[in-house]
Amino acid sequence: xxxxxxxxxxxxxAQFSLGDAYLAGEGVPADPAEAVKWFRLAAxxxxxxxxxxxxxxxxxxxxxxxxxxxxxxxxxxxxxxGHPAAMNAVGxxxxxxxxxxxxxxxxxxxLQRAANSGSPNAMQTLAALYxxxxxxxxxxxxxxxxSRLAVRFYGPGDQHRPGAExxxxxxxxxxxxxxxxxxxxxxxxxxPIAHATFPAP
Numbered sequence: 001x002x003x004x005x006x007x008x009x010x011x012x013x014a015q016f017s018l019g020d021a022y023l024a025g026e027g028v029p030a031d032p033a034e035a036v037k038w039f040r041l042a043a044x045x046x047x048x049x050x051x052x053x054x055x056x057x058x059x060x061x062x063x064x065x066x067x068x069x070x071x072x073x074x075x076x077x078x079x080x081x082g083h084p085a086a087m088n089a090v091g092x093x094x095x096x097x098x099x100x101x102x103x104x105x106x107x108x109x110x111l112q113r114a115a116n117s118g119s120p121n122a123m124q125t126l127a128a129l130y131x132x133x134x135x136x137x138x139x140x141x142x143x144x145x146x147s148r149l150a151v152r153f154y155g156p157g158d159q160h161r162p163g164a165e166x167x168x169x170x171x172x173x174x175x176x177x178x179x180x181x182x183x184x185x186x187x188x189x190x191x192p193i194a195h196a197t198f199p200a201p
Contacts, residue, residue: 007038015042016050023053023063032063043074051078052086059089068099079110084192087114088122095125095135104135115146118192123150124164131171141179144171148187 006014019038022031036057042050055074058067072093078086091110094103108129114122123146129136130143147168154161172180 007041010041010045012042012045012047012050015039015045016047016053019050019053032057034063036063043077046077046081048078048081048083048086051075051081052083055086055089068093070099072099079113082117084114084117084119084122087111087117088119088125091122092125108135115149116193118153120150120153120158120160120164123147123153124160124167127164127167127171131167140171140174141183144168144175144180145183145186147171148184149190152187 003011003014003017007018015038019035019042020026021028022035022038024030028034036054039050039054039057043054051074055071055078057063058071058074060066072090075086075089075093079090087110091107091114093099094107094110096102108126111122111126111129115126127143127145127147127150128134130139130146132138147164150164151161151168154164175183
């Protein structure tokens with residue numbers, strides 16, 4: 001495999017790619033433990049995708065013993081480098097108290113960052129929080145806004161899209177046609193922010 005030499009020489013991008021190959025069994029036998037080895041080497045150099053993938057392995061106990069606290073630490077490191085899926089994971093773990101103490105306010109901060117960066121999972125969670133007034137003031141217009149964005153960003157065929165559509169319909173039933181029209185216009189014009197490094201809340 002052409003990037004193996006570069007990986008052995010310490011190039012983080014190549015180490016990540018080799019880890020990905022071992023995880024998927026592409027060009028090499030599938031070996032989650034070997035994938036973890038290479039992800040860790042790249043993560044130790046601050047390579048953001050490796051930090052996220054390593055966090056996923058710890059969360060799932062794949063190739064390494066499950067450790068939710070370590071998963072949170074790695075997600076957090078990736079989130080602070082601007083990784084949208086990692087921001088969503090940090091927000092969810094703070095919301096549910098998984099691997100870290102429960103902190104609803106900080107959870108919302110990270111979910112907002114993830115949603116603003118284009119994470120449909122975070123958008124859907126925010127919609128539910130606003131709809132139920134959990135850790136935020138109840139706001140059905142914001143709930144509808146985030147639910148419609150979640151539908152848009154999941155895209156056709158995504159397994160999570162039907163849930164977002166159902167949530168959106170339930171919230172929309174509580175709004176006027178004028179409110180819905182205004183929010184739908186905002187959704188059509190909305191764009192995620194560029195991925196950026198965020199300071200700790």
